[in-house]
Structures are given as C-alpha cells and as structure tokens.
Amino acid sequence: MTNWIDRNIKWVFTMPAVIFVALMMVMPVGYTFWLSFHDWNMSNVTPPLWVAFENYKVLFHDELFLKSLKLMFYFTIASVAIETVLGVGLAILMNQNIVGKGIVKTLFLLPMVATPVAVGLIWVLIYEPNIGIANVFLQKLGLPGQEWLTSQNLVMPSLIFIDVWEWTPMIALIVLAGLVSLPKDPYEAAMIDGANTWQSFSKITLPLLKPTLYSAILLRMIDALKTFDIIYATTQGGPGTSSQTINIYGYVLGFQYFKIGQASALLMVFFVIVLSISIFTILLRKRAGVNL
Amino acid sequence: MKKSFVGFKKAAGYLALAVGISSSLVGCSSGTNTSSGSGSTGKTEKKVExxxxxxxxxxxxxxxxxxxxxxxxxxxxxxxxxxxxxxxxxxxxxxxxxxxxxxxxxxxxxxxxxxxxxxxxxxxxxxxxxxxxxxxxxxxxxxxxxxxxxxxxxxxxxxxxxETEVLYYRKDLLEKAGIEVPKTLEELEAAAKKLNDPAHGVSGFVARGKRAAAVTQFSSFLYGFGGDFMKDGKSAITAPEAIEAFNYYGNLLNKYGPKGTLNMSWPEAMAVFTQGKAAFYTDASSLFTNATDASKSTVADKVGFAPFPAGPNGTKPYVxxxxxxxxxxxxxxxxxxxxxxxxxxxxxxxxxxxxxxxxxxxxxxxxxxxxxxxxxxxxxxxxxxxxxSGTPYDRPVVINVGNARDTIGDVILAAIEGKDVKAAAEKADGEFQKILDSEK
Amino acid sequence: MSGKKPKKLSAALTHVGVYFALFLFLLPFLWMVLASFKTQVQILNTSKIFEITANFNNYISIFKEYSFLQFIWNSFVVGIGATIFGLILGLPAAYAIAKYKQQGLGLLILVARIVPGISFLIPWFIIFSKLHLIDTYTSLILSHMLVTMPFIIWVMIPFFEGLPHELEESARVDGCSIPSAFVRVMLPISGPGIVTSSILAFIFSWNNFMFSLILAGDNTKTLPIAVFNFISYSDINWGGLMAASVTITAPVLLLALFAQRYIIAGLTGGSVKG
Known part of the structure; x- marks a missing residue:
C-alpha cells in the first residue's frame, strides 16, 4: 500500500484537487457549452431545443453584445493602464526611506481587501449627485456638479476610477517588492557613467522590472475582465446599457431574460476571450524569461 | 441558530472524514490504516409540517x-x-x-x-x-x-x-405659490415649471428614470396621450401619440427633474421626494407609506395625493x-x-x-x-x-417582460437625455417587434 | 541611496506625495465610517459634512432588526470551511506539481482561477438542487473552494519550489512514506506560505458575492448578500447601508492590518519570484 502510494505520489497528491476541479468546473463549463447550442428559457415544460449555431449567429449580430465587448475592453485596458502607471510611480516613491513605511504599506492594502459589494455602495454614496461628497467637493472649487454614475458619458470613467482606487495599491506593492529585490550594481555603474535619474529608470529599472510587471498586469487583467461585483452593486449596467460589460450582459441574458441558450453562448465566447488573453500573456511572459 | 449548528456539525463531520483519510496515509514506517469518523448526517426528522x-x-x-x-x-x-x-x-x-x-x-x-x-x-x-x-x-x-x-x-x-399610479405632491409648496392641484398633464407641466427651483434644491418633478423601472410609471402617461405599447400584436411605440408621450415624460424630467434620474428606480425617486427635494412625484399608490411615515419622510405632513392627471386622451392610468x-x-x-x-x-x-x-x-x-x-x-x-377608467396593465403584456421593458426603457432614457426620441423609438420598435414575433 | 543636503527637499516631497496618496486612498473608508454614525437627515445635509453626533442607532438596527449576527456567522463558517478544505486538497497538489514539474496540471489550476465564475451558476444550481444542497453550508463551501483552492495552489507552487528537497529525502531515509514526510517535515517548514495563502483565501471567500447570490438561502445567506439585500423595499437608508458596509469590511480590514506581512507576501510572492 505505502509503496504503491509512494510510487504514484504524483497522482495521489494531485488527483483529489484535479477531480474536484473537474467536477466543479469542467463539468459545468461542458454543460454550458451544451446549452449554448440549445434554445431554452428555463421552462420545466419545454426542454432545451437543439438549434445548432443559431445562438452564436444571433450573438454576433447583437449590437448590445458587441457594445458590451467594447465596454469590457475599454474598462480593462483603461483601468490596468492607469493602475500600472500610477502603481509604478507610487512604488518608486515608497521605495525611498519613508517614515512609518510598514504602516503605510499596510494601509494601502485596505482598498483591495475590502468587500467589493461594500466598496460599490460606498462609492454610490460618494458619487450621489445630490448629496455625495464628490459634488460637494466640486462645488467648493466652484465647478458644476456632475452626475457621475448616472450619466451615460461619465459612468465608465467613474467606474474605472473606482477600479483604479481599488487596485493601484496592488500593482504598487508588487512593483515595490520587485524594486527591493533588484541588484544594486547596475545603478552604481550608471552613476559613474553620469546617467540621470530618468535614464537609470528607463534603462535599468524598467527592463529589470519587466517580469514583475508582466505578472502584475496579467493578474490584474484577468480580474478586470471579470469585474462583476462592483458594477452590479453600483449601476447594474446602467444608465441604459452604458456600463453593461459582457459579464453583466451575460447575467442579464441568463437571469433576467432567461435566454439560457444565448447566455450560454455568450459565456462561452467570454470564456474563450479570457482564456486566450491569459495564454497570450503567459507566453509573452515566458519569452521575457519568467516561468510560472 | 439551531439549523446552522446542525450544518456546522455536518461540516465538522466531513472535516473528520477528510482528516481521517489523510491520516491513514501519514503513518511512518508502518502501514496501519485506521479510518475514522463517518460524516454524521444531522437531519432531524420533521414532525411538524x-x-x-x-x-x-x-x-x-x-x-x-x-x-x-x-x-x-x-x-x-x-x-x-x-x-x-x-x-x-x-x-x-x-x-x-x-x-x-x-x-x-x-x-x-x-x-x-x-x-x-x-x-x-x-x-x-x-x-x-x-x-x-x-x-x-x-x-x-x-x-x-x-x-x-x-x-x-x-x-x-x-x-x-x-396599485395604481397617483400624483404625489407637496401641499405647502403649491399653497405658497398659489397653484391648484394639476388635473391635466398640461397643468402638471406648467406647475412643475413654476415650482422648479434648483437654486434652493427643489425640483419641479421627479419620477423613475431607470431603464426598465421607468416603463411601468411611464405607462399611464402613454395611455393618457392615447398610445399603447402594442396594438393587435404589433409594436405601437413609434405611433405619433407614443412619441408625444415619450417626449413629454422625458422633457419633464430633463427640464424640471433632479440630477441623476437615469439611475432612479422608485427607492431613489421616493427618497428625493421624501427629502423635500421635489414638488411633484408620480408613482404607485402602494408606496404611499414611505411618504407619509414621519420616520422615513421629512415631508410626512405635507404630502398630498391626487388622481393621475388627464392627458389629451383622458385619464387611463394603470390599475x-x-x-x-x-x-x-x-x-x-x-x-x-x-x-x-x-x-x-x-x-x-x-x-x-x-x-x-x-x-x-x-x-x-x-x-x-x-x-x-x-x-x-x-x-x-x-x-x-x-x-x-384604469388600464389593467402597466407594461407590455408579453412573456419576456424583462427584455421588452429594457427595450422600451431605452427610448425613455433617450427622451430624458434630450436625444432624438423618434430615432430611439424606431430602433426599439424593431427589437420589440422581434420579441413579439418570437412569442407567436 | 538617498543623498545628503540637496536631497532633503526631495525626501520631504516624497513624504508629502506618499502620505497624500495614502490619504486619498483611505478617504472613502473615512467617509463610510463617518456616514455610518450619521442620521439620515445629517447625511442629506451637505452643508455640514463633518458634523457627527456619535450615534449607534444604525448599528443597533442592523443587528437587532436584520440579524446581522447570523450572517456574520454564516460568512465565517463558509470562509473557514472553504479555506480548510482548500488547504487539504491544495497543499498536496501544489507540492506534487512543484516537485514533479507537472506544468499541465498547473495550467489547469490556473484556468480555474481565470474562468469567469458566472459560467458555473446555472449548472451548479441545477446539480446542487438535485442533491438537495441549496441553502446548505456544503454547497457554499464547495463553490467557494473553487476560489480558495486554485489560489492556494497558485501561491504554494513557487513556495514549495523554493524549499530544499534534501529535507524530504532525509525523512525518507528514516523510513517515512512520501505522504508522511510531506506532513511531518515539509508542512511544518511551510508555515509562512500556508498562513499567507489561507488568509487571502479566507478573504476571497468572505468577499464572494456571485456564488452566494445563487446558492445561499435564508439560513446560509452570507454578508455580501445581506448587505445588498439591505437596499430593500423602503427608501434608501444610507446610514444603515454604511453601517452594514462597515460591519462587512471591518473583519477583513482588521485581518489585513494584523497579517499585512503575509498578505503582501501572498499577493506579490508568486509574481516577483522568477
């Protein structure tokens, strides 16, 4: 018995986890895949009806789907880009000798560990056009109040702002950890060569940070693509469909319109997008010389 | 708490089981297998129904x-x-x-x-x-x-x-301005215009503006103008009466409404009214306790109610x-x-x-x-x-109401934003018709 | 690195920058706490935003009228359950993946972390209700494990890779089987990694909204759902909402404050290494 276990330890140790993932993830995704070729509105009377690729065809002609796709990329790219720039900046600042650095680092953790639903509600109050502090602040500066989350033009920037608030610290902390572990010699050599701060940053720091940055961006991107809680708790995709990202649209199709087949098709497309972006980034990271 | 305790015991049972399994693998040198702890199924027999x-x-x-x-x-x-x-x-x-x-x-x-x-x-x-x-x-x-x-x-x-759609209004504001309670939509607009005072934080009118939520409260306006969501199984939202109704409702909220109406369902709109920040409010009668309960409303003793104002086509509010x-x-x-x-x-x-x-x-x-x-x-x-003279429905009578409401809500949204209502209605018309056709 | 006199100004500026940024990032929390002590009337009055009269009514009402104690308990049971079972399945798997370089499996686990959770909701509900597991801790723990376990594995693989294998070898020489060497020798020296991954796994479970939305019922409703439900069939009670938000975030914030070292290690460890 013991011998058998030892010989097959690779599998004995991994199988429980693999079986669990298979049961809880692969099977449901398989079922969703199956449903995506059927027409079903959750009825107990009429079972799912085979419609082949109809759901996909409808999906790619659905304006709202294409819009939600755009919004998802807009949200993800804008958020992650801003977070990366701000995060690197913040990390460089924090890499100096700061009084109370430990406490500062700890407090920066708070936005990202706070429960997203609660975070959403806090921001709803902050952005509230009539009583929110955002407009109180603008009016103190003599600027006109905005409608933030309730304006079709401002809703996406407002949501991106929340995401930036929530996640910039994470990028900053990851980059900070990377900065701390950088070797000192290249900088000394650069100093001798008379390089200025910007030159040593762009020529030494950035290239050395590349692997760390890739990892941080990958992590953030996966989560940004999937953002659900914050949007659901603040706008539920509104006003109109101005903040209806693909995740929210999938939820609406599935659980509000009960178009299960079409929702499943959308989820499969979503799944493929997220997966391919992830794989692409991992490959990129590999080429940059990092492994998992 | 009792139920949760049972659940917890169950979870603890599984834990024991899992630990038992792993402990059987862990023993050094010897192969003694002692399996332990079967999950206790803590289901109590229910005698009481x-x-x-x-x-x-x-x-x-x-x-x-x-x-x-x-x-x-x-x-x-x-x-x-x-x-x-x-x-x-x-x-x-x-x-x-x-x-x-x-x-x-x-x-x-x-x-x-x-x-x-x-x-x-x-x-x-x-x-x-x-x-x-x-x-x-x-x-x-x-x-x-x-x-x-x-x-x-x-x-x-x-x-x-x-429930039915009624007009909530502020007695004190109307009295002060010497305005009669509006009996027609025309009078309502005039009164809302007169009472609209954003500088003092009071809007003339508030109502739902959130996409799907607005559709039901918009319906009475639509009927009052002589329109309907559909006629003989065909979408009717591009009919001239409907366009007029969309324009009227949107205009009222756009010109005399508070900020942020686009995300207002009834809790938000009601809040504006009960905080004393609006003179008129149209919504369901069944929500009235929110406005008259002094613990929730700052204007509890100043709220008046009136029948839904008549439109060019008379009063046909939903009931x-x-x-x-x-x-x-x-x-x-x-x-x-x-x-x-x-x-x-x-x-x-x-x-x-x-x-x-x-x-x-x-x-x-x-x-x-x-x-x-x-x-x-x-x-x-x-x-x-x-x-x-009520109308017995406040939304399109279809199977997939959720989808239909969102579609029509888009037109209301365009109206509130002061965009081209006709274009929005024509776009929604096609989608709404698609829903109707799919349910045939 | 930092120089002498001419650098003094820049050091001061750095401090100002960092602390100002920190202030901005903490402002929303400050605002939440402030509002949770205000009455509705005070919240609506924007002319005196910093006026508070330490008023615990909002807290009293959420605990008395809305049984938040029960929801807190539910969240704890689910969070702790999902973390413990996530560890039981995840630790050996991470160890084997690290030791035998089973990158295929590593990728599978990564996929579990990537897949949008919404894709599971419909199938899960159908399966769990067939098994009569809706509104039980079991279904919630199982679903949350799909969040905790992949995360634990993800954090632990690089951790195990960094451990010296000689230790296991010497335990094997003493006659231990691999599993027992793992439990007796490797796990004890993996303390920091386990603490890191468990704390974060617990936080992720605690914060999870989507799975509980569909799988929880009245008996097992977790805090995020309870807070969201608070926007109920009455007007918007901002004070109560903020008190509820404080209640739900306080435990994770406290956990973060006390275990910050581990959390930073967990969030950054996997990505910095390599």
Missing part, C-alpha cells in the same frame, strides 16, 4: 411576518418566509423552479412581470381545484385583478397587492395587481400551502393588512369604511377615481 414562502422585500411581507404565530397556532403548520429584493426574487425563484426543486411551497410573484413566463414554464401548481372547492370564492376579488392570474379558466395565483401568491408546481405540501394562502387572502386578513397600508384586491374590503380608514383621504379618493 413546515412550508416555505418565498416573498419579496415588501411592506406586505413585513406585516405578514408579525401575524404568522396566529396561523401557526390555528393550523399547526409552521411557516418559513424567505424574502428577497424584487429582481433577485424573480431570478432566485426561476432558477429554483427550473431545477425542479421541491422547496418552494408558496411563492409571491408579479403577475404582469413573471406571471406569464412562470406559468408557461410550468412553475406554478394549478389552483383551480382549490379555488373551485370554495363556493363563490373568487366573486369578491376585483375581476381585472383576478384576470391577471388566470389562463383561460385555469387559476394559477391569487391577487395580493393592487394593476402588482403582487400575487401562487403554489410551487413541485411542492409536496400543496394542501398546507393552500391553507396558508386561504388564510392570508381571507376577508379578515386582507382587511387587517389593508388597514396597515397594503392595498389588496377584495371588493368588500375596499367598499367597507375600515378598508380605507388608514389611507389619507385624498389618496383613497384618488385610487377610487383612477379605478373608474
């Missing part, structure tokens, strides 16, 4: 919870109430029904929103026999109300809460059954469920609940003086007046 009622977060639910001990004493049936916010309720019940779950005995639903779809999907038990056994049982229910929970002669629910009760198709305790429904729908109970501010669907209760005793006088009068 218990039914599960899935309900909305609604004043009715709050009222009924307090009265449950009476029912339990009377029948020995225990009642467990799960309540959810309305959209979540639809999702939760649909998903649960769709998986053939037996756990829903009584369900509270919106006949005009979910009724058709739930019925068609076989989620409801047929109540025809239960209702039929009681002689003349349905005679006392408002016929149009009853109509919304029937499919031909089949009864799949009983109406619970009825609908907003909530009803049904029995789950797979429930194993249908008899107990019916006992519960019979109890809450009894004349005495409806009278009692209505006295607490939950407008019901029983004619005799409305006709009795106690039935409206606790309602503000002008509200009772407004409800009665609306009832004379």
């Amino acid at each position: 218990e039914i599960r009622v899935v309900a909305a977060n609604h004043p009715w639910t709050e009222s009924i919870k307090a009265l449950l001990p009476e029912f339990e004493k009377e029948t020995g049936i225990k009642v467990k109430v799960d309540s959810y916010f309305e959209d979540q309720l639809t999702q939760k019940t649909a998903v649960e029904f769709a998986s053939n779950s037996k756990n829903i005995d009584v369900v509270m639903f919106r006949p005009l929103q979910d009724g058709k779809m739930f019925h068609k999907s076989g989620y409801f038990a047929d109540m025809t026999d239960y209702v039929g056994k009681e002689k003349g049982y349905t005679d006392d229910f408002i016929p149009s109300s009853l109509g919304s929970v029937k499919d031909g002669e089949k009864v799949f629910g009983l109406p619970l809460v009825t 609908v059954t907003s909530w009803a009760l049904g029995i789950g198709a797979n429930s194993e305790k249908k008899d107990a469920a019916w006992k519960f429904i019979k109890w809450v729908e009894s004349k005495e109970m409806v009278a009692k609940l209505q006295a607490e501010g939950n407008p019901g669907a029983r004619i005799s209760v409305w006709n009795s003086p106690e039935g409206t005793a606790k309602f503000p006088k002008d509200l009772a009068a407004a409800i009665a007046e609306n009832g004379k």
